Amino acid sequence: MLQLRSVTKRYGSLVALNDVSLTIARGEFFGLLGPNGAGKSTLMSLVAGLRAPDTGSLTLDGVPITAADPSTRVTLGLVPQHVALYPELTADENLRIFGALYGLRGADLRARIDAALEAVQLTDRRRDPVKAYSGGMQRRLNLVAALLHRPKLLLCDEPTVGIDPQSRNAIFEYLERLNRDGLTIIYSTHYMEEATRLCSRIGIIDHGKLPALGTLDELLAQLPFEEEIRFPATAATAPLAAQLASRGECTSENDTHRFRPHPEFKLSAFFTLAESHALPGRLFTSQRPSLEAVFLHLTGRNLRE
Ligand SMILES: Nc1ncnc2c1ncn2[C@@H]1O[C@H](COP(=O)(O)OP(=O)(O)O)[C@@H](O)[C@H]1O
Ligand SMILES: [Mg+2]
Incomplete structure (x- = not known):
């Protein structure tokens, strides 16, 4: 049309x-x-x-x-x-x-x-x-x-x-x-x-x-990851967040870290790493990414900026 x-x-x-x-x-x-x-x-x-x-x-x-x-x-x-x-x-x-x-x-x-x-x-x-x-x-x-x-x-x-x-x-x-x-x-x-x-x-x-x-x-299929993992940004999780930077995109907002793993970094490896920092599994939630993630991925910026 x-x-x-x-x-x-x-x-x-x-x-x-x-x-x-x-x-x-x-x-x-x-x-x-x-x-x-x-x-x-x-x-x-x-x-x-x-x-x-x-x-x-x-x-x-x-x-x-x-x-x-x-x-x-x-x-x-x-x-x-x-x-x-x-x-x-x-x-x-x-x-x-x-x-x-x-x-x-x-x-x-x-x-x-x-x-x-x-x-x-x-x-x-x-x-x-x-x-x-x-x-x-x-x-x-x-x-x-x-x-x-x-x-x-x-x-x-x-x-x-x-x-x-x-x-x-x-x-x-x-x-x-x-x-x-x-x-x-x-x-x-x-x-x-x-x-x-x-x-x-x-x-x-x-x-x-x-x-x-x-x-x-x-x-969403254009994203190089299928799940986003969120966890609270605290002193206890700071060392984990620092390590994740080389294994995907890790951003933080409103006291929450959002981690988007590179495709080769599997969820099981993520939890092994979390355990090595003595962080319990209940701190972490994983969810399907949103259009916000697509926008960030394509433009390097947040929609709300
Ligand atoms: N009449 C205009 N004269 C000069 N610059 C304009 C005019 N209208 C829009 N712009 C500029 O063009 C760009 C796109 O604007 P616009 O189409 O209004 O974007 P949006 O609707 O997505 O906010 C912006 O940088 C805006 O400042
Ligand atoms: Mg407008």
């Missing part, structure tokens, strides 16, 4: 997207996972036709994406990273404006607005000005505003930043339902939990590049 070929975008001397190629199939729930400044919003704005790439091409159903082409606008919905609503106006009034931009009016528009407000549980607040809404309510309205014209591809740019868990869940469930009903979604986030829960395929983005792309399982 969507194809990016060797797309590069610069702002002056800053390369915001660096030779990015990507294909998204109809029906995908695609996650763009990366920290602040990675290039997520830039990629979204290019797909939405709001900006043009310096080099490379973007096509939607085989047709080049350009801001001038109205078919791009009709096929796409963009939920911008920053809430784009009129604060003085009510939810109803905001949605009427968004609908009118897409040529919707009359009974059809009213029915779509009713359904949209119902879907994100804002019906009883529809006549209140948006400035009186909580952040989560504004985010929910911002989302349905992009859907009134029933696009085939929805771009969600960090739609849950800074909202309460209840609104976050409402947004997740709504997006999952839309995707089941056939909507293709590109969802950007810096929360690996969101990408893990929602997305059928994930692209890791960092410094304008996509160093990895695949399903969660495919991304």
Whole structure:
């Protein structure tokens, strides 16, 4: 449905997207996972036709994406990273404006607005000005505003930043339902939990590049280890941690060591080593690594930095 070929975008001397190629199939729930400044919003704005790439091409159903082409606008919905609503106006009034931009009016528009407000549980607040809404309510309205014209591809740019868990869940469930009903979604986030829960395929983005792309399982399979071992960082475990450095990656955070063994360093050898330091087995937990580990492995940085 969507194809990016060797797309590069610069702002002056800053390369915001660096030779990015990507294909998204109809029906995908695609996650763009990366920290602040990675290039997520830039990629979204290019797909939405709001900006043009310096080099490379973007096509939607085989047709080049350009801001001038109205078919791009009709096929796409963009939920911008920053809430784009009129604060003085009510939810109803905001949605009427968004609908009118897409040529919707009359009974059809009213029915779509009713359904949209119902879907994100804002019906009883529809006549209140948006400035009186909580952040989560504004985010929910911002989302349905992009859907009134029933696009085939929805771009969600960090739609849950800074909202309460209840609104976050409402947004997740709504997006999952839309995707089941056939909507293709590109969802950007810096929360690996969101990408893990929602997305059928994930692209890791960092410094304008996509160093990895695949399903969660495919991304985890890129790691040179299958288990992560955690144990408390104390004076007693310090000598062990020091020895592990040459046998894998050992990092520590919040008083916990995380050890990712090199493939040739087996779990049995690990416990022999722990025993030689007189450390009991109950100190150690092993778990399947997360996307955080994939990000660290690929970029050498933590997602949260
Ligand atoms: N309009 C702009 N002018 C100059 N630099 C920009 C502009 N928009 C973004 N950037 C820079 O481009 C890089 C990518 O930004 P952005 O796409 O917003 O990343 P993300 O959405 O992943 O946080 C960042 O270094 C950012 O500072
Ligand atoms: Mg952004």
